Amino acid sequence: MDSGTPSGPQEPRERFAAAGRIPLAVVVVDGDGLVSHWSSGARRLFGPAREDAVGRYAGDLMPVAGALADEERGVAHGMYDPDDELGPGLHARGSYPTAGVAKVSDPGRERLEVLWWAYPLVGPGPGRHLVLAADAAQFRPGSDPDGPDGTGAAHGDRTEDGSEAGRVLRITPGFALHTEFPDADVLAGRLPDILPNMGPAESTRIIAQVLELGYPVLEFSHHDRVPVTPDWGVPRRSPGAYGTTGAPAGDGTPRRRTAPRPQLDLEYGAVRERLEFLNEVSGRIGSSLDLARTIREVTSAAVPRFTDFAGTHLRAAVLAGEGFPDGPPDVTTIWHRVWVEHNDEPGRWDDTVPVGEAIAFPEHTPFFQCMVTGEPVLIPRISEEAGNRISGQFEKRDLRPLINHRSMLLVPLKARDVVLGFMVLMRRPEREPFDDMDRTTGAELAARAGLVLDNARMYTYQENVAETLQDSMLPQVPARMAGCDIATRYLPGTRLGRIGGDWFDAVKLPGSRTALVVGDVMGHGLNSAAMMGQLRTAVQTMATMEMPPAQLLRNLDDLAQRLGEQYLATCLYAVYDPIRSQVQIANAGHIPPVLVRAEDGRAEVLDVPTGAPIGVGGVAFETATVRVRPGDRLVLCTDGLVEVRGADIGDGLAALCESAAHPAASMDHACDTIIRALNTRDGRKDDVALLMARLGGIPDDDIAVYELATDPREVGRARRLVRERLLDWGLPDAVDTAELLVSELVTNAVRHARADRVGLRLVRTDALVCEVTDDEPAPATLLAAGRYDESGRGLRVVSGLAKEWGSSSSAHGKTVWFEQALTHKAANPPRGR
Structure with a gap:
């Protein structure tokens, strides 16, 4: 590597312990010329990030394409100058290391001169190379020879005729046995830092090959050799190791320059x-x-x-x-x-x-x-x-x-x-x-x-905190209600702490009915979640009062307007009656429900009247009645599941129908199928609430309806009817308690009814439900009966023995009901009798 030294006798090569600290780019190239390792230094020097560089042809990324057995490809891409006297010289099939200088002439960047060293690597895989590269800009004219880097990159040199011309020294990359330098073991110990992202076994193998083939060095006009270490500092040479100055000594030989303030220089480099x-x-x-x-x-x-x-x-x-x-x-x-x-x-x-x-x-x-x-x-x-x-x-x-x-x-x-x-x-x-x-x-x-x-x-x-608040506001819906199975899913959005205003609910109603609710408060964050909690509580309260769906939404709309002008929400309220096999639905600006027919597996979007959102005010709501059959599935969801930015909502509803109609082994599997099919969009920010109910109905054999006269003697008849029905159903353990509770309810109805008829209905599901109906609208209430009072204790008996009980009123009268727990064996007797 002739670097412009004067002809004639050469000065003996001097060895120096201090290493040249250069920020190095480290690249490993596989046998196909593709990058398999790309260090952060390579990113800083050549531009591409690691994820963009790994797997690409190395000649497209750095100016050493001649190393890759396809030198023309690098020329074609304009990555280096083919006429450069120190151009690429790395040989893919060579067994020796090579080094050189190349110029990057990428139109998008300032012209860059790169020093590089390349080592052929032995196994695994043929043709692998380790490439080290550094920016040569720090050695250009104008560098301060007395500066803290201590390179002496701009001090003078003699021309070929021996004159002092103040030229910059010629610096070339080369190789030398690391044993040529003092503290060789220390230098060798610095090599592992080159490959920080490789495992110890692989990096040790590569470093052993580097030491065998030659330590990377910089040669200064063949006078000095400085070993290169892969530090994150600046090039450095030891005191006394700098090139000649322009002032000769008394005997005519050039003096050696010493580093100014060497201790301060070392401290500066360390800091x-x-x-x-x-x-x-x-x-x-x-x-x-x-x-x-x-x-x-x-x-x-x-x-x-x-x-x-x-x-x-x-x-x-x-x-x-x-x-x-x-x-x-x-x-x-x-x-x-x-x-x-x-x-x-x-x-x-x-x-x-x-x-x-x-x-x-x-x-x-x-x-x-x-x-x-x-x-x-x-x-x-x-x-x-x-x-x-x-x-x-x-x-x-x-x-x-x-x-x-x-x-x-x-x-x-x-x-x-x-x-x-x-x-x-x-x-x-x-x-x-x-x-x-x-x-x-x-x-x-x-x-x-x-x-x-x-x-x-x-x-x-x-x-x-946000997730705890959200979870506390979402109900724990039981998987089994009277005549229907229920499954739910809730997925929080990605905005504002993963908390929003979507909710679902299922409320047990008198008459073995179930109210199914899905709502969506407009907006996100704590305010929406707080509003959602208020509306959900209001819906639960009004649902237990047996309000028709349209009237419930009307009252909910009035409540939202009283709470504030910003209270806007959509809501879908449905009541399923498993005895009549029908669903009554009212909609306040919400996504319509989907019904999957059990008969043929067809899914359809139900055409129900859509009112304005809750909080708008002054808008009428309508109740639609839909006939259903056992096994049909009703799917309710919020718009976060079906709406896609820039797409028609009809496409989302069509996708919902398609996924809901897919056969599933269970309700949970059916919900998961819908979520996987519709919730795969990138960047989903809105909440998703999904409620699915399989409408199983209640068979006629599990329902008994009786009509009683308003005669005190009918109380005994009611007890006999209950006993006979329960024995016929195979529930002997439930007879005594049921007789007592029915006797109390029928006695109250006979005493307070104004018409001449009282209704009695028994329903067998997972529990025994008994309902007594009369035409007195005043609800039944517990009374604080005194010691000598003759009445007021009947409902206390019911409250103490029943699993649940309640009273609901309408314009035509009231219904008092109780639910009695059954053993699992008794609750599921053989069918088909």
Whole structure:
């Protein structure tokens, strides 16, 4: 590599211990010329990010296409100048390393001169290469020879005729045995930092080949060779190792320039390297408010650039997303080891310090000192004695093989002067131990990480509060109601803390009927959720009063207007009567329901009148009656499931019908099928509420209806009718209680009825339901009967013995009912009698 040195006798080549620190791009190319490893330095030098570079042809990304057995491809893409005297020279089939200089002439960037070194790699896979590259701009004319980088890149040189021309030295990349330099083992130890994202086995194999083929060096006019190390600093040469100056000595030989203020220069480089590290780490951490991801980012950012091992521990309250921890930690404080990152051999730390372990740290340990004082703890080198003492504080685990002879730095993770956790950082014995500057760097890293961690903790806490509020407002709908099976799904949106105003409900009504409700408050956030809670409570209350669907929505609309002008919601209210096999539906601006017919599996959108949303006011609502058959399925949902931005809602309803008609083994499977089919859109932000009811009906054999006269003697007849029916149904254990309760209800009805008839109905489902109807509209109520009162105790008996009971009134009278629990065997007798 002739670099323009004067002809004649050559000065002997000098060797220098100090390495040239250059930010390196590191790329691994497979046998097909495709990039398999792309470092962050490669991104900074050439532009593409790792995810965009891996798998692409290397010649399209960097100016060393001649290394890839298809040099023409790189020329065609304009990545380098083919006439460059130091152009690409890497040979894909060669068994020796090559180096060179190439110029990037990409139209979208400033012209870039690149120094590169390339090594052929032996196995696995043929034709692999390791490519190292650096920006040559730092050696251009104008660089300060006395500047802190100490390169001397702009000092003078002699021309070929021996004159002083102040020219820039010619600098070329080359190779040399690392044993040619003092501290060769130290230089070799720096090579593992080149491949931080590779496993120890693979990186060790590659480094062994690099050392065998030659250490990457920069040659300065063949006078000096400076080994290149993959640091994140600036090129550096040792004092006395610089090129000649323009002033010869007394004997006519050029003098050697010495580095000005070498100690200050070293300190500047060290500070600059740490600032670059902190700046890079700050850009990596905090990319998400997810607590677990933030912890991984914080821990991984330090390895291997700053440390060889990093483990992060958090207080249990922080990890659980609870409120801010109270008071300083002590020996009873439980800490969770949430992440571990290291570059040791795989599995070395797993058994002794497993991720996920909960532990309370003993008092006489450096860990306890760090978490209690909230200050960094530095142990430059853990001696055998210190390691034995620390390990002895932990029961049933031996830390000595992991900590002895290593350098340890413990830094607290704090926010608002409260310790949320701490990081354990350790360096291998062969690496420089932590010093005071490292302690300052580690403390700054922990301070930045603590702020990001606290933001993630606060977000997690607020999200937990929102989800708890949302869950508390959504009902626990039973899977089985009278004559129907029910399944529900709720998916929170992605906006404003995953909380919104969608809801569903199922309300048990007299007469073995069930009210099915789905609603959607307009808007998102806490206000919508609070409004949803108020409307849902109002619907439940009015439903139990047996209001017709249209009247219920009318009253709900009036309530919303009284609550505020911003109270707007859509609502679909349906009442299923399993005895009459019909559904009554009223709609307030909501998505229409879908009915899946059991007879032929056909799904259809029900054409029911659509009123204005709740809160608009002054709009009439209508009730539609739909005849159904046993096995039909009714599907109610909110618009978040079927609406797609930019698409017609009819397409969403058609997709809902198609997925709802799909055969399913159970109600849960049917709901899951719908969710998978319709909830796969990217960027879904709205809530989704889904309620599906299979309308099984109640067979005629399980219903008994009687008509009684308003005669006290009918009470005894009612008892006989109940006994006969229950024995016929195979429910002998329920006879005595049912006789007593029916006797009380019929007695009240006969006493208070104004007409000459009283109705009695028995219904067998999972429980026994008894209803007594008369024409007196005043509801039945419990009375505080005194010792000498002759009446008022009947409903107290019913309340004490029945599973549930109630009274509902209408314009035509009232119905008093009770539900009596049955054993599982009795509740499911053989059919077909």
